[in-house]
Each structure stands twice: as C-alpha cells, then as structure tokens.
Amino acid sequence: MRCANLWPGGGGRVDIVKGNMGWIEVIVGPMFSGKSEELIRRLRRAEIARQRVQIFKPVIDQRYAANEIVSHSGLGIRSDLVREAREVLEKVEPRTEVVGIDEAQFLGEELVSVCTKLADMGKRVIVAGLDTDFLGRPFEPMPRLLAVAEEITKLLAICVRCGNPAVHTQRLVASDELIVVGAGGMYEARCRRCFEPQPAQEKADAEKHTTARPKAIST
Numbered sequence: 001m002r003c004a005n006l007w008p009g010g011g012g013r014v015d016i017v018k019g020n021m022g023w024i025e026v027i028v029g030p031m032f033s034g035k036s037e038e039l040i041r042r043l044r045r046a047e048i049a050r051q052r053v054q055i056f057k058p059v060i061d062q063r064y065a066a067n068e069i070v071s072h073s074g075l076g077i078r079s080d081l082v083r084e085a086r087e088v089l090e091k092v093e094p095r096t097e098v099v100g101i102d103e104a105q106f107l108g109e110e111l112v113s114v115c116t117k118l119a120d121m122g123k124r125v126i127v128a129g130l131d132t133d134f135l136g137r138p139f140e141p142m143p144r145l146l147a148v149a150e151e152i153t154k155l156l157a158i159c160v161r162c163g164n165p166a167v168h169t170q171r172l173v174a175s176d177e178l179i180v181v182g183a184g185g186m187y188e189a190r191c192r193r194c195f196e197p198q199p200a201q202e203k204a205d206a207e208k209h210t211t212a213r214p215k216a217i218s219t
C-alpha cells in the first residue's frame with residue numbers, strides 16, 4: 001500500500017490512502033507564486049521515496065528548456081513535452097505511480113477527464129497552473145479541475161509595486177490574445193490593488209484599431 005503525506009488532522013489534505021487509490025492535487029496561483037517550485041519539490045520527494053514519476057508540460061511553454069520544467073528561481077526537473085492533454089494518457093506508463101503536469105492551463109478542457117482517468121487508475125496526479133488569466137478571469141480548465149481535486153494549494157506571489165500578497169498576473173505588453181508566452185519583462189505579479197487589467201486591454205484595443213484602419217491607397 002502506498003502512503004500519502006503524513007498530515008495531522010487531514011483538513012483539506014490527502015492523509016490516509018488505502019488500497020492503491022489515486023487522487024488529484026492542484027497547485028494554483030499567479031506567475032512567480034512558486035507553483036513550479038512546489039511541483040518540483042513534491043515530485044523530488046516522490047522520487048526520493050523511489051516512486052515511479054512521470055512529468056509533463058505543454059509544448060507551448062519552452063521558456064527555458066525543451067525537456068525540463070524550470071522555475072523562475074532556476075530549479076529544474078526533466079519532463080516530457082505534450083501537445084494536448086490526451087497525450088499524457090498515451091505516454092503514461094502502467095507502472096507510473098506519480099504524474100506531474102506543469103503549465104496545465106495550456107492543455108485544454110480535456111485535462112479534467114485525463115486527470116480523472118489517471119486518478120481512477122490509482123495514480124497520484126499533481127497539476128500546477130494559472131487559475132486566472134491576464135484580465136483576472138478564471139483560466140479554464142483550471143477552475144473545473146479544482147472542483148474535482150482532492151487537494152488544492154493556492155499560492156501567492158509578492159506584488160512588485162507595493163510588496164503585498166499578489167494574486168494577479170499583470171501583462172505588461174499590449175495584446176488581447178489569451179496566450180502570450182513569456183516571463184522576462186512581459187508579466188509581473190500584482191496585488192488586487194495594483195492590478196491594472198484595463199491598460200493592457202485598452203492598449204491592445206487601441207493598437208488593433210490603428211492597424212485595422214484602412215490604408216490610404218495612393219494612385
């Protein structure tokens with residue numbers, strides 16, 4: 001029998017697990033809140049316990065290394081790239097006991113059923129991802145994954161403006177695309193007071209109008 005975390009009292013954390021039952025743990029928060037660090041920490045501990053671990057991240061996030069999850073502070077762990085959630089199911093080996101997934105918000109709505117299947121197979125599934133987008137809206141499919149998870153960890157970053165707990169990811173570049181991948185200089189952590197979703201949006205709208213204006217045709 002496999003044992004989960006030894007956590008007195010239970011209260012919201014997986015503590016007693018019998019008969020090879022699987023479960024889902026989700027780590028959410030804004031960028032720079034330490035999601036990757038926490039994911040790597042949990043996966044390293046599982047490896048130290050000699051459990052079979054497989055780690056996945058979406059192809060879209062190639063910030064640092066193709067076959068590695070790397071945190072903003074430089075911690076790393078090897079990982080497999082996947083294009084969509086169902087690829088995790090295809091690549092996962094029957095003997096694997098712990099499945100880690102980073103940047104899960106990019107894997108689409110099928111992520112929820114994929115994680116459910118993995119947990120039903122008896123695997124511990126640890127998923128990290130952004131729970132809100134650049135406008136502060138719930139970032140699907142993370143909210144639905146939270147609903148079916150056994151354990152949820154919400155992390156906060158530090159607001160770069162005022163030092164308060166930061167729940168938001170502030171986009172600094174003008175774009176109304178949901179996904180603009182990057183870290184250095186493109187995003188920063190902001191608290192609810194300092195978060196300015198509109199400037200990013202308004203700037204993007206203004207630029208769109210400028211470029212959308214029909215060009216004068218010279219004859």
Ligand code: ADP
Binds near residue numbers: 033035038156157
């Ligand atoms: P996430 O996966 O949530 O984006 P990471 O685990 O990659 O976060 O990085 C967390 C690390 O980022 C912190 O331990 C810290 O060293 C660094 N960091 C940089 N900026 C901030 C910030 N504004 N608030 C908190 N940590 C920050």
Ligand code: ZN
Binds near residue numbers: 159
């Ligand atoms: Zn602030």
